[in-house]
Amino acid sequence: MADPKLIRKEIIAKTIAYYQAKFSQSDFIPGKSKVNYAGRVFDQQELVNAVEASLDFWLTEGRFSEEFAEKISDFLGIEHVLLTNSGSSANLLAFSALTSEKLGDKRLKPGDEVISVAAGFPATVTPILQYGLIPVFVDVEFPTYNIDIEMMRKAITSKTRCIFIAHTLGNPFNLDAVMQLATEFNLWVIEDNCDAFGSEYKGKKTGTFGHLSTISFYPAHHITTGEGGAICTNDPQLANLVRAFRDWGRDCYCAGGENNTCGKRFSQQFGDLPFGFDHKYVYSEIGYNLKMTDIQAAIGAAQIDKLPHFCDRRKENFKEWFRIFSKYPDYFILPEATKNSDPAWFAFIVTLKEGTHFKRDEVTAYFNAKLIETRNLFAGNMTKQPGFINQKWRIAGNLKNTDFIMNNTFFLGTYPGLTSEMFTYAESVLDEFIASQK
Ligand SMILES: Cc1ncc(COP(=O)(O)O)c(C=O)c1O
Structure with missing residues (x-):
């Protein structure tokens, strides 16, 4: 009779081999590979557990x-x-x-x-x-x-x-x-x-x-x-x-x-x-x-088990984007951590300053054409979303900054899958874009 414990052991060994063959390598080719804003980062243990x-x-x-x-x-x-x-x-x-x-x-x-x-x-x-x-x-x-x-x-x-x-x-x-x-x-x-x-x-x-x-x-x-x-x-x-x-x-x-x-x-x-x-x-x-x-x-x-490491990586990646974008202080409002906080950043968020001669959608189109993913701050201004317009809600005072965000803000990823090659590439893309706007 076949021994289920033995078969299980063989399946797990094969799973590890499968992980190594299928997922462990990923070569980044600038301009050809995508720089995603987010994605799953895992090793053989997730596969073994599943x-x-x-x-x-x-x-x-x-x-x-x-x-x-x-x-x-x-x-x-x-x-x-x-x-x-x-x-x-x-x-x-x-x-x-x-x-x-x-x-x-x-x-x-x-x-x-x-x-x-x-x-x-x-x-x-x-x-x-x-x-x-x-x-x-x-x-x-x-x-x-x-x-x-x-x-x-x-x-x-x-x-x-x-x-x-x-x-x-x-x-x-x-x-x-x-x-x-x-x-x-x-x-x-x-x-x-x-x-x-x-x-x-x-x-x-x-x-x-x-x-x-x-x-x-x-x-x-x-x-x-x-x-x-x-x-x-x-x-x-x-x-x-x-x-x-x-x-x-x-x-x-x-x-x-x-x-x-x-x-x-x-x-x-x-x-x-x-x-x-x-x-x-x-x-x-x-x-x-x-x-x-x-x-x-x-x-x-x-x-x-990887979360503390992932959080460190997110913080490092945030610093990389910060360094890259802070080269252009005339154009971009850079994000800041709330006082007394230490964020494990979900993303790096940027807003175009008032009066900047190019538009948010031009920057993001450029990045996306170069395979660097960007996102807007989710719904922008929720009250303007088709599903929400006719709902019962109240605006307290005004949503001046929210509207500004809807029009001028985008974010880039900080997820642990980003590598230094990707940042070098992204920096050159931003430099290129800014040079093209002069
Ligand atoms: C702030 C916030 N809350 C809730 C959710 C919803 O989470 P889920 O996509 O797992 O439903 C999201 C989206 O991912 C989110 O960004």
Whole structure:
């Protein structure tokens, strides 16, 4: 009889050989190879883990999910980590948790106002709209691209209940000021940490300041599981609520394949159900199923071991772009880390100065024609997006800088796959472009 253990060993050995044959080499040819803004960076361990999880064939949350969640928890220094199938789902779930009736008067209700920004990614704003609350858009500042604290203070009204903002492209927002306003006005804080996994503020990881925070594991982000995300919190009640919303709305918190961990499976009263109705089938929230699979988590469990190194590489790459762009101070506004922060930059963001004789789209077209990828700051000004125009939102004051960003800003990658050859090439491309504009 064939021995499954032996076969497994052979498969793993072959997987390693496959990795080396297929993925370990990549030669960069200037002008012929792409300089991507982001991408997955991995070695044989991610492949081995994915194969191990496939051979386990457990499929749903299992041993790798447990390992991955624990590693995230250790890395951030946070109590509860719940895995989900995307960063957008993480945002939806973090927000959903705050709408639960279990929070009594503290719960978010339709018509309440939530402070956010329009210069960002839609997934930070869509949960607010999906639950019938009103996003209040506050302008951002240069050169941090984060919320303007003075304008934020003015935006707060008696209807304001929550702050839901991202650390823009990895640059932490002013956490001291935001948390202080949250305390003063008794507001919930959700940190969208999707672009900032590994960034620090005053020596503490972002994603550990708010009541809840979220991470994305889409390949553009600091680590990847393909699709994937996580919700983090130190609050056990919020963790249970996130789990309930994630897992069909069910009240029971047994792990997959387990039963009766609470010891009261058949001896409680819920709603108008008969006494003792099976707790496994009690639904206390209007939930979803947004769980991660164990194969995804297996890849994440290998990726996260590389996260400190990836963060260092992102910081080095940011410095490289900074050096290259600072040759042309007349044309470009260069990004700056928020005071007291140490960002693990998602990207290098640049804005053309007012009066510059060439346009953002000319620079980005030039870069892209030379195979160097650029991106705009996501949605530009969210209020001008077709899907958002007719939604209910409010602008606090004005979005002057947001509009300027929509027209004049772009970013380049800082991901760990960038090499010194790529930077040498990119520098020559920028020099060429500037010379062509004289
Ligand atoms: C700030 C921010 N939040 C949320 C998301 C959504 O993450 P995902 O793509 O995993 O749904 C993104 C996009 O990638 C993002 O940049």
